[in-house]
Amino acid sequence: xxxxxxxxxxxxxxxxxxxxxxxxxxxxxxxxxxxxxxxxxxxxxxxxxxxxxxxxxxxxxxxxxxxxxxxxxxxxxxxxxxxxxxxxxxxxxxxxxxxxxxxxxxxxxxxxxxxxxxxxxxxxxxxxxxxxxxxxxxxxxxxxxxxxxxxxxxxxxxxxxxxxxxxxxxxxxxxxxxxxxxxxxxxxxxxxxxxxxxxxxxxxxxxxxxxxxxxxxxxxxxxxxxxxxxxxxxxxxxxxxxxxxxxxxxxxxxxxxxxxxxxxxxxxxxxxxxxxxxxxxxxxxxxxxxxxxxxxxxxxxxxxxxxxxxxxxxxxxxxxxxxxxxxxxxxxxxxxxxxxxxxxxxxxxxxxxxxxxxxxxxxxxxxxxxxxxxxxxxxxxxxxxxxx
Numbered sequence: 001x002x003x004x005x006x007x008x009x010x011x012x013x014x015x016x017x018x019x020x021x022x023x024x025x026x027x028x029x030x031x032x033x034x035x036x037x038x039x040x041x042x043x044x045x046x047x048x049x050x051x052x053x054x055x056x057x058x059x060x061x062x063x064x065x066x067x068x069x070x071x072x073x074x075x076x077x078x079x080x081x082x083x084x085x086x087x088x089x090x091x092x093x094x095x096x097x098x099x100x101x102x103x104x105x106x107x108x109x110x111x112x113x114x115x116x117x118x119x120x121x122x123x124x125x126x127x128x129x130x131x132x133x134x135x136x137x138x139x140x141x142x143x144x145x146x147x148x149x150x151x152x153x154x155x156x157x158x159x160x161x162x163x164x165x166x167x168x169x170x171x172x173x174x175x176x177x178x179x180x181x182x183x184x185x186x187x188x189x190x191x192x193x194x195x196x197x198x199x200x201x202x203x204x205x206x207x208x209x210x211x212x213x214x215x216x217x218x219x220x221x222x223x224x225x226x227x228x229x230x231x232x233x234x235x236x237x238x239x240x241x242x243x244x245x246x247x248x249x250x251x252x253x254x255x256x257x258x259x260x261x262x263x264x265x266x267x268x269x270x271x272x273x274x275x276x277x278x279x280x281x282x283x284x285x286x287x288x289x290x291x292x293x294x295x296x297x298x299x300x301x302x303x304x305x306x307x308x309x310x311x312x313x314x315x316x317x318x319x320x321x322x323x324x325x326x327x328x329x330x331x332x333x334x335x336x337x338x339x340x341x342x343x344x345x346x347x348x349x350x351x352x353x354x355x356x357x358x359x360x361x362x363x364x365x366x367x368x369x370x371x372x373x374x375x376x377x378x379x380x381x382x383x384x385x386x387x388x
Contacts, residue, residue, distance in 0.1 A: 002295050005032035007040035010057055014284025018292065034291055038283075039063060047074075052384065055291040057283040058274060059083060059147075060230065061304050062203060070355055073322030073382025075306040077290045081146030082282035083274035087200075088150040090273055091228050092158070094252040095139075095196055097267050098224045100131035104264065135159030140194030142187065142210065143229070144169045144177060148200035152181045165190045191218035196226065203230035212238045222249035228273050231255035298359050298386055306357050307350035315345035315361035318386040319371075324379040325356040332377050333358065340370045355381075 004018065004025045015025055025036075031050040035042075038057050042064045047054075054064055055077040066076050097103055108129070112121060139155045141148050144166035152162045156178050164177070165184040184190035187210075191197065197219070201207045211225065212235035225248050227234050236257070242248035243265055251260070256268040274280070286302070293299045293310075298320035300309040306322070323329050330349055337344060342362045349358040366385045375383045 002033045003029050003031065004034050004036055004291075005029040006036045007042070008036075008038035008057075010036050010038065010288075011281040011284035013281050014057065014288045017285065017288045022296075034295060036284075036287065036291070037064070038280075052382075053077065053291060053294050055287040057280070057287050059283075060202060062230070066305050070305045071381065073355075073380075075294065075300055075303040075322075075357075077287050077294070077301075077303050079283040079286040080302055082286045083276075083279035084146040084150050086276040086279035087147045087228055087273045088154055090254070090269070091147075091151050091198055091226060092154055094226050094228070094267065094269075095134055095155075095224065098196075098226075098250040098252050099134055099137075101129040103267050105129040134196075137161070137195040138163060138193055139196045139198065140184070140190040141165070141181075142190065142197070142199045143201035144173050145200060146173070148198075149173050149177045151198060151200060153178045156180050160196075163190050163193055187215070188218050191215050192220070194223060195220060196224045198226040199229045199233045201229055201233065203232050208232045209235040209238075211235060213241075216242050216247055219247060221247050223247065224250045224252065227251070227253045227255065231257075296386070298384070300357060305352070305355060307352035307355070309348060309350045309357050309359060311346065311348040311359045311361070313361065313387070315363050317362055317364075317366050317388045319358075319360040319362065319366060319374070320382075320384045320386065321358045321360065321374065322381040323356050323358070323377075324381065325351045325354050326379055329356065329377075329379060330358070333360070333374065336370070336373050336377065337362070340367070340373065342366065342370060 002023050004023055006025060006027055018025055031048055033050060034053040034055060035051060036055050036057065040063065051074060053075050054069060056064060057079060059078055059080050061076055061078055064076055069076055108125060136159060138161045141152045141162060141164045144152065144164045152164050156162045162181045163184050164181050165187055199210060210233050216238045239251060243251060250265055250267065252267045254269050254271050254273050256270065260266045290301045293301060297313060298318055300306045342364055345361040345363050347358065347360045349356060366388050371383055371385060374380060
C-alpha cells in the first residue's frame with residue numbers, strides 16, 4: 001500500500017486514478033511515499049525521509065525544493081502542457097484587453113449614471129476607447145514550449161505576424177508550430193520587431209529579468225508587454241522606466257504588483273493562467289499517471305530533475321537506482337550484483353546533468369544485504385526494489 005499526501009485540493013478525477021487497493025490518500029499522512037501538490041510552498045517545511053517522489057499538478061516547480069530533492073535521489077514530476085490551452089486563451093484575452101481598451105471601457109460603463117440620456121452619454125464618450133486590431137500586428141513569443149507554441153499558432157490564426165525565439169526548442173514543439181511562424185536569431189531581433197511581446201519560459205537564473213534594461217532599449221515605442229510566465233521574468237526597474245517614458249504602452253500581467261495597482265496602463269489579473277476546471281483536471285490526471293508509473297514500475301516521465309527512463313518489466317524484481325552522474329557507476333553496480341550472484345535480465349541507464357538513473361531487472365529476489373551493498377557505493381543517492 002502506497003501512502004500519498006496531498007498538500008492542496010487535487011481534482012477528484014485525478015485521485016480516482018489511484019486504486020484503493022494500492023493507494024491510501026490523505027492530507028495528513030505519517031511517512032508518505034509521495035506527495036501530490038499544486039501551489040503549496042514546500043520550501044517552508046521538512047519533507048519526510050520516506051518520500052520517494054513529488055508530483056506537482058501544474059507546470060512550474062518553483063514552490064518545490066528541486067535541488068535538495070535531487071540530492072536525495074527523489075524525482076519531481078510536473079504536467080507540462082496540461083494547462084497550455086488555458087494559458088493560451090488567457091494570453092489571447094490579454095492581447096484583446098490591451099488592443100481594444102476593454103478594461104477601461106468596462107470601467108466607464110460600470111460607473112455611468114443611468115439617469116438621463118444613457119445612449120447619448122455612451123456615444124459621446126466611446127471615442128475615448130478607440131483601440132487597434134490584432135490582425136497585421138507582430139507578436140514576439142519568447143519560449144516555444146507547450147504554451148508558447150499554442151500562443152504562436154493562435155495569434156497567427158488571428159491574422160498576426162508571429163516571430164518566435166527558443167534556442168532549446170524540442171522536436172515535438174517544432175512539429176506542432178505553424179510553419180508560418182518566423183524564427184528570430186536573437187532576443188534583440190525579436191524585441192525590435194514586435195508590437196506585442198509575450199514570455200513563456202520557466203523562471204531560473206538564465207531567465208530572471210529576461211526583459212530588462214537592454215530589452216527596453218531594443219523594443220518599439222508603445223509595445224504591449226505580456227507576462228503570463230513568472231513575475232521575475234520582467235525586471236521591475238525596467239518595467240517602471242518603460243511605463244514612465246511610454247516605451248511600454250501596456251503591461252498585461254498575471255502577477256499584480258502593489259505599486260502598479262491603479263495604473264491605467266497596467267492590466268493585472270490574479271494569477272488566472274491555469275485556473276480552469278479543465279486545466280486542473282488535465283494536470284491531475286497527467287501527474288497521477290506519472291506518479292503511479294514511477295511508484296509501481298520505477299519509470300520516469302516528465303520529471304524536472306530526472307532523465308526520461310522507461311522500460312517494460314521482466315524478471316523477478318526491479319531495482320531502481322539514482323546516483324551522481326560519474327564514471328564507472330554502472331561498472332560498480334554490475335560488480336556488486338555479480339558478487340551477490342544476481343543475474344541482470346535487462347538494464348536501462350540514463351543521465352541528466354549531474355544525476356543518473358538506472359532500472360535493473362533481475363532474475364531472482366533481491367536480499368536486503370544487496371540493497372545495503374548498493375546503497376554503500378559512493379555516489380548512490382537512492383535505491384528501491386519493486387516486485388521483490
